[in-house]
Amino acid sequence: MFPTVAAWETGASDSNRPGAVEIWDGSLEWMNEETPAPGTLEDPDAEAMDPTGTYERPDNGNYDHPEGAYGVQSWWDYGHWITVHGERIPNANPFQQGATAAANYLLAPNATAAQTALDEKMGEDGQTRYVMIDSQMANPNSKFSAPTVFNDDVSFDEYIDVVYQQRGEQLQPVRLRTQQYYESQMIRLYAYHGSAADPAPVVLDTQQRTVPTRGGGQTQVRVSEGEAQTFGSLAEAEAYVEENPGAQLGGIGDNPTERVEALEHYRLVKASDAPSRNYLNSYRRLQRQTNASAGSLLRNTPSWVKTFEKVPGATIDGSGAPAGSEVRATVPVEIPANGNRFAYTQYATADANGNFELTVPYSTTGYDEFGPDNGYTNVSVRANSEYRLRTASDGALYTGTASVDEAQVVGVDDAAVDVELSEEQPLQLGGQSIQASG
Incomplete structure (x- = not known):
């Protein structure tokens, strides 16, 4: 689901943005009011910690946080804001404590590496419950490059692909994104x-060109040929790329070249009201x-600040799918x-x-049963329908629905949601069978 042109234009007309900390205030106030106080996570009767209080430093330097304590992950720039305005414990702060672990987490290429980075900071017994990311952190033209400075295993160039456009006598750079x-x-x-x-059927044609350098030498660059093309289907776009070696699928905007798999344990729980003008x-x-x-x-x-919660997640046990189907x-x-609105999608392969x-x-239901009063989050981002499951095989469509309770997502109820897919019967129109779309 793409944002409307109205949202795009809203960012353009907003010429007098407040200071950055004020932009974060709404999200930090929400965190202060709608998440459990540190020390009371999953246990509202426990003693709450004071994030701005003074605590005795142990001889080994490792303070033993109470069981209901948790960290908030973000870039180190925002650590003091999270402490003072959100009254929560940041994993990293402007003293650059936790900066390397934060960089490793934000740039992690998969869920395992992300969890390893959290363990690196919090220890295996500690926990991070929330992650806050703003539009500057996600923008390659802003702060995205900052974590690459603290991560010795990567460089900014691995995330950005530069092609050039001919503008008069000059070649001007166009900053695309890599799959990484x-x-x-x-x-x-x-x-x-x-x-x-999934990739969108958006393709950019390029060709290699030898150009002179300022030092008198030569170098090879990729030069884009014409406009980006949008095909009617992904299959058409992939076929075009296969036949045209200089063509590139994706890498433009939010469009990956290959499928990016879903995260199983993170959900958006709060987003700023206004979109980021700079990002737009x-x-x-x-x-x-x-x-x-x-x-x-x-x-x-692209809301200015997006807050995510790390949760155990609910299990959906499915049956009735054709063997090997997605x-x-x-x-x-x-x-x-x-x-x-947006859609959360995840894929699985049937055995x-x-x-x-x-x-x-x-979750899709049970929100009113959970909040800070009983040690959980009062989420402001909520599903408005059940999960719809579908797969197809040999022209037949199999579908089902699943209702997931908040208790199952946060780990209070570990019962799985059982779903059995059933084959949809074709519609009969004018004597012809037409398979329902699901």
């Missing part, structure tokens, strides 16, 4: 809200450079603060018996 950018933990959260993200401007510039449509560049509205589970989710399993982070 899309698969970083930070972008999987900010751009996709933890959902799986960077996409508007990319739109002018490639002539791609606005709707083909952005997957979700099952897609999708739930529509709404952000009441700004009226925007030889037609069984499959999913771990999902978004």
